[in-house]
Amino acid sequence: MAFAPSDHGSGAALTAHKILIAGGFGAGKTTLVSAISEVRPLLTEEPLSTASVGRDSLAGLPNKKTTTVALDFGRITISDSLVLYLFGVPGQERFWFMWDELAYGALGAVVLADVRRLDDCFPSVNYFETRDLPFIVAVNCFDDAPRYDLGEVRLALDLDEDVPLVLCDARDQASVKNAMIRLVESIAAGDAGLASAQGRSLIIGH
């Protein structure tokens, strides 16, 4: 694949970073992404897994082996040369095969939790824990959901002390912004002692 000097197009070479928004079905991922960025649907064609049998009606479509999945896709322009992308990761088990591609090279993730269905976010938490991808858990404060102490939520999630846990209103830009800032701060704090990671990133010219 050809690589070119960075002087093509408009000005400095664009650097793109991605943050994943994960969580169970209905946890508020779409709402969160739209609260902080301009959202456009991103279509993917995915093989239908056996897990989707019974969920996606295939009546009359005996040869249908793939299904179109729309990802929530948000774009935040930080500067002329730096753009942050948000990807809402489909939470259902049948979409897990997409996660590795989306998590590849990601800065980190926000796992949205709904206290009424806390177990829905267990798979996301497990995923990021096992991949060593920095993440925070944001408890989405639905109007009709009971309020729990964050300590209780941390206990219920069996979440390590160093994983930030925040309350968040996915509809509110300021609230979502604070959650994202918390994530990036924790990434920066975690990286502070990693001289080798710093050195590598300097070599490729960040």
Place this chain on the structure above:
Amino acid sequence: MPPPDSYPPMGRSPVRWVRRDSGPVVRPYAVTGGRTEPADGEVLDIIAVVVAMPGGDTDDDDPQRRTPEHRRILAMCQRQATVADIAAGTGLPLGVVRVLLSDLILSGAVTVIRQRPAGLRPGNDVLQEILNGLRAL
């Protein structure tokens, strides 16, 4: 239950968006002539940055005739864009955009500026820039 470990990170072994045993190819891949994998075998990252090469919009000597979709993608590449930008902007599925982009890259019309290396975290200066940007929203 954790997600399956059998899916390798892309770049090493490209993820197939449609498997070989998928049977009849579905409609979206009609615009790629039924091809579901990039011509050069390299799967572009979802946020790989691409841009059109100067003069790349003339396809007189292009052995593979460009389709309207190729031209739409090429038009979007006149400014630096990510694969995700192009997919969202054209409304074409991600897998289709990857196949068509690889055609344009092979013919020299488009070049890859940045294909993110594995597991690389940016330096704190970049993180600080992101923080400043988020705070300014």
